[in-house]
Amino acid sequence: MNGRTFSSKTLQNYLNSFFANVGGSPWAGVQTQYCRNVPAGTTSCAGIPGAQFVTNPKHQLKGTWTDPTPVPDDIVTLGLAQNLVDDPIAMEAMRASAHFNYDPDATYIVMTPPRTIGTGQPVYCGYHTQTTSIDGLGNPYRIQYSFIPYLNKDWIIGSCGANSVNAxxxxxxxxVFDGYSIVVGHEYSEAVTDPDNFFSVQDGWNDDQTSENADKCAWYHTQNITLAGRQYAIQPTWSNEAFDAGQDGCAVSR
Incomplete structure (x- = not known):
């Protein structure tokens, strides 16, 4: 880009550093206002008996792995319909869970190299969903996972954020990798606050139009945050707390 070559290793280091340090940050702290074990339609978890709040511990990245399995030339993905059938991305998430040992609270992020395009692109820059087992269909156990295709390509509308914050x-x-921290951060945050996509129905924190916390602030006021002395491009995520206080609902810290 701009006459310079950036390697896959540079991208891996950029994202690994982001996830190694995002836990415990004020940016990730926005999601700690949300919880589970509350009635549908709840807009604030404060004061509700039994509410189990999202946590924001440090050191959330538990490992990375380059799978030697060949990547299909044309990945056909099913997105939220994945609950009932396998697709190549779900199968890769299964392999990752076996490699790292299955953790029901983990989100397995699957990324593919240049030239691989999934059905649905260039409509999306990434998505998160889950596998589950229903009456013997689908997969043997539930996994939350996210798919991030190669983003720095002109078949992605607007290149999904490349140089959108840092020219x-x-x-x-x-x-060059602004879009990666924006998009992967987007999916990470949504996988925490709305992890279960069952029969394409999201049952976590969504608005009445089914937009998730990062969808509501997508590509709005993108900016850098500093983690462990390095800058990373991010987007805000939705905060009911800030909105109810008369502030901009798209927040970058809590």
């Missing part, structure tokens, strides 16, 4: 790219990856 000039540096050797760490700021600029």
């Amino acid at each position: 000039t790219s540096n050797s760490f990856g700021n600029g």
Whole structure:
């Protein structure tokens, strides 16, 4: 980009550093106002007996792995319909869960190399969903996972955020990989606050139009945050708390 070559290793280092340090940050703290074990339609968890709040611990990244399994040339993905059948991304999430040992609270993020395009692109930059087992259909156990295709390609509308925050790219990856921290951060946040997509019906924190917390603020006031001395491009996520206080509902810290 701009006459410079950026390697897959540089991208991996950029994202690994982001996830190694995002836990415990004020940006990830926005999601700690949300909870489970409350009635449908709840807009605030405060004061509700039995509410189990989202936590924001440090060191959330538990490992990375490059799977030697060949990547299909044309990935046909099923998105939220994945609950009942396997697709190549769900199968990769299953392999990752076996590699790292299954954790029902984990989100397995699947990324693919250049040239691989999934059905639905360039409509989306990424998505999160789950596998589950229903009457013997689907998969043997539930996994939350996210699919992030190769983003720095002109078949993705607007390149999904490349250089959208930092116009000039540096050797760490700021600029050229802005879209990756924005999009992966988007899916990470939604997988925490709305992890279960059952029969394409989301049952976590959504608005009345089914937009999730990151959807409501997508590509709005994108900016850098600093984690462990490095900058990363991010988007705000929705905060009922801030909105109810008369502030902008799209928040970058709590």
